[in-house]
Amino acid sequence: MVHMETPKEALTHFEEMEIHEKAAFDEIIRPADAYAPNGTYWADLPIGQRVKFCISQDGTEAKKEFAWLWDMFKTDPLSPISYYFKNAVLPGAGLGLEGYVLFSISNVSSLFSESFASCWKTYEVCDKNWIAAINYLEVAGIIVGQILVGFLGDWIGRRWGLIQDATIMFIGLIMLTAAWGVTQNGWIICYAWSLFFYSIGVGGEYPMTATIGMENGYGSGKVTTSQDRLHRGRSVVGAFLMQGWGQFANQVLLILLLLIFHHGSGSPPYSTVATQWTYRVSFAIPAVGTAWLVYYRAYHMKAASKQLEAQKKKAAVTGYDMESLRLTFKHFGPRVFATASGWFANDVFFYGNKLFQKKFIGVISPNSDVTTTWTWNLVNIVVSLAGYYCAAWFVDTKLYGRKWMQIVGFMLCFILFVIPAFKYDYYVKAENIHSFQTMYFLSSFFNQFGPNCVTFLVAAEVFPTPIRGTAHGISAAAGKLGALIIAVVGSYTSVQQQFLIVPWFGLAGALITYIWLPDTTGLDLREQERRWQFIREGREHEYHGPAIHSKHLSVWERWTGKGKLYDADLDYKMKVAEFRAEWEAAMAIRAEESETDLGIDDIDDNLLQGSMHKYFERTSPVIRSMNKDAPEPLSLPDAANEKQEPMSHE
Structure with a gap:
């Protein structure tokens, strides 16, 4: 005999089913890492409860990650290294390689000045304008790459943009390694245009690496939505900080190569033969890594465009999504202004520090030779790397996060530059030089633990998938205009004058971030x-x-x-x-x-x-x-x- 439910039993079953359905929906719509137990979004909580909730969530997540890391270590002591290599080193390999080469230019230029003084220092056999054009063409190439590859990445896909970047950088490194001329001035011209070609690939790395880091979490199926919310910033910054490791590797290798080819001595005078071997081998080494990167992206990153293709399919778009570009400027125009202007202000600091660090180190350590300057630069890179890692650690913390990290970083860079600007004569005295040195290195730390990392992240994060590469490329290109301006200004100003000019861009960057950048x-x-x-x-x-x-x-x-x-x-x-x-x-x-x-x-x-x-x-x-x-x-x-x-x- 079949049991027939009474109306009361049917209602009870219906209510139980509805409760389970609500619980399932609640687990998806109101996840515990973003919502309080009563269903309130974390940002809607009163300030006291919000602080308590965020600290609790951060502590819980840290315990889970350390426990996971310990379990991984117990299973295989080397597995954490392989995990980091797969999830940070590989995604940021392009930026690591470009960081190696890009910031090598100022390093080898100081060596060229000593070895080829009649060309690089007195301009007897070389055109001064072509020497200056090396920095200008480098920045110009990056700008072209950022805009061009950002557009192509949204048009033909992320994967082809990544392959194209690596291929251009590989060919560019061969050109830089083999650069030559009948005259020294001819060599400079060949070297400058080779650097321009290489820099196009460098520029493309910015939008492609940022978008891939962003989209690998969302919609890829590789990570949970909880990991995306809690660690999305860290995954992108973790790839970006490989740029710092590239600078570190370049500086170490240059020092070692100069010692090898200069008969174990780092002291001048430096022979032209030792210089030629040092700089050419230093470019040949990353060429090998870049060739491997072309292979890896071609054969092991076939799903890189998955999220973009999904969004295009949903919008019934086959080529470039011009409608999304139009709507982005209509609805998110202030965001474009914020990311572009913030990056512009930051690069005045960042490239001012990098491109003209010899001048700053010359104040700290007068009459330094090339190896002494490189050693001080290595210290500065280590300080910067500490800033990179602090940014990766705190960028997803809800009580601090992207926006405040950028504001605080800008303000501290402003303070650390404006103080010696107006008391320059005081700080360059022998008894006060360590204070000057401390402020210079701290500016490097807070530039990384602040606007340099955050601008790279938010320029991809605050825009929709269909035009993410384009928006990031535009923002990054605006940043390089800041680098170009400081390159021009730095060529015609003293160290103190640079200190008087640069700080105000930090103050402007903080104001722009506060008013126009979302968190x-x-x-x-x-x-x-x-x-x-x-x-x-x-x-x-x-x-x-x-x-x-x-x-x-x-x-x-x-x-x-x-x-x-x-x-x-x-x-x-x-x-x-x-x-x-x-x-x-x-x-x-x-x-x-x-x-x-x-x-x-x-x-x-x-x-x-x-x-x-x-x-x-x-x-x-x-x-x-x-x-x-x-x-x-x-x-x-x-x-x-x-x-x-x-x-x-x-």
């Missing part, structure tokens, strides 16, 4: 893409989620009313409706494919958006067990039209 720390990249989808469809006014929370908007965006539509409860209901629609669509596809071998894992990732797979696995067995007679796919109760109470994470 995306702790914001799920999926949520930003969801907001973009509303904008793309002309429904911006229907979006009510965290991407327009005041915490994640700039001061300017808040002033212009971008956050007035934020409504956490309404957004929750809309997400429930969206996930239900996706679930039912997925079940419909599964029903159509029931006669094939396809399973739930074969359904389009873009339809499921990753989370729906998890939702299906969690809810389907529960629903079916409570209502065995229900047909598949089961029509779920319309929870979106009912009042949703905040759920706990139990």
